[in-house]
Amino acid sequence: MKKKKILISMISLIVVCFLLSVFVLELNKTKNESVRVVSNISDAQIVVQSVDTAVEQEEQIAEETKIDKPVAEAIKERVREVIEGALDFFIKDKKIVSIGDSLTQGVGDETDSGGYVGILNHTFEDNHVNITIENFGKRGNRSDQLLKRLEQEEIASAISEADIVMITIGANDIMKVVRSNYTNLNMEPFQKERIQYLERLTAIFNKINDLNPDTQIYLIGFYNPFERYFGDIEQLELILDNWNNAGKAVTEEFDNIYYIPTKDLFSNSAIDLLADDNFHPNTDGYKRIAERVLEYLNEFSVENELPIEDIE
Template identity: 25%
Template sequence: MKKWIWLTLILFALCTLAAGGWYYYPQFKIDRLKAQNAAATESAGTNSRSADVSYIQHLKSLPAKEIHHLALGDSVIQGRGSNQGGFIKMANSNLAVLTSKKVQLDNQGISGATSRDLLDYISSPGMSDRIKSADIITINIGGNDLVKLALKEGPVQALQDYQNVKSAYEENLNKIFSLIRKENPDAILVYNELYNAVDSGESFYPATKKLLNDWNLIAYETTAKYKPSVVIPSSEVLKPENRKEWIYDSIHPNDKGHELIAEQMIKTLKAPYKKNKRHCPSRGQCLFIFIQRA
């Protein structure tokens, strides 16, 4: 993303930075949930008597010989910036090894897609069967919602539209997950959090961090409502201070960046999932879930 786009976003973001709570609250909530989940993961790993199983073990235990992996979202899902098919393909190969099964990948990523575009796309004819047949569905969406906001004419207009765009993103994301759950109550939903592609040395970096935390908090809270689901904490490995090592262009990861996301995805799917008492699938086994964010 070009610097001027970020600068447009920052101008209106800084207008409301006077309230410290407004700035720090999303990061506080994210950090608290990550700490809770890290403690749960550590506890399960050190308790030999634990009955918890991981998402990967769950996939491995499915009766079918093949696992169907549906990928939805934007150019990051497509694999832009990678010569190896992106993090989706990399993680898919690892899943095949870890589950000892063939993992069929159906990559439906669309460059430039916003949350509204994705909602329209999964509502289109032909997507229902894809969603129903999936055992795991990976989603990356939301970054282009911010980009299109930045392209509004001037910071004043952007400031006026920010809350509307933010509310629309939250509404679209809920509808996306709701529609997927209506079609497929069992598939593991994997959401890849947005990362900050701005160099940490830039003066406007703190404001971009605030904007992305707003978007990520919406994603985390939404994902948690549609279990079984996990969140890939990609921002923990795609660090702005090391961006030259993982960046391809102004925003997309290179092969190294995609590899780091893929490793985080596998790490996340190795975490234990807990029983969801509110839902038992037709297979006769209750689903277990753990919202992994660390």
């Protein structure tokens, strides 16, 4: 019982620390308000200082070993290699629509490339591949908010003409539970919210299919942003796994919807893949997501027996 209380206390500390950055970045709280929250939780200060120290050490290592060419150019070159190995996907003009939260918007990408969507878009352009991507990512979006946004004429029209729709959604649904229960975290509220999330996710898929029954839909899964510093807390890992597995199960109920995992891309990484907020991916993190998306787009194109031709 004592061990359980300690775990719950540790999780609460983690959440408080994360909420500090979320309140600053997502909700535009004032600096004074954030300071007051921290001053009331001395243990949280210790955790934040430990994380800051670790981040500084990682940045120093990265600075000592960085390559000469700009990060953005190195990323484009790597993704270009993936494109060259996926010729069958790029045999014809395609239109892609990306919708969802801050991961679609590209928050955390220090090169301002637009996150994984921007990296893909720029690489297509550099390789003269006639694929257009419209980005409707919106920071802070939850599944209920995305469902309402699908009613907007601009988004509905874009989806109705899209060959592919890519989605990142659900992280803010999880954080909604965190914000409401951070003083007494346990599994129950996450389980309840997951059921509602799956209902809304199904509604999102149905709405997209109503707008365009011929499109392919890809749901991009969650990664664990807490692994580096709090990987020993099993509850966090279990929550993310449960939500990932549930989302994947929903996609399997549809013939034209596929699940793209990302958790393994960020697990046990030798380099830092998160932005300064220790939550969103940095450019390297988004690069890995872009590569994974390309791999899955190509894989499912092969399954659909698209003819293979050379790109001029």
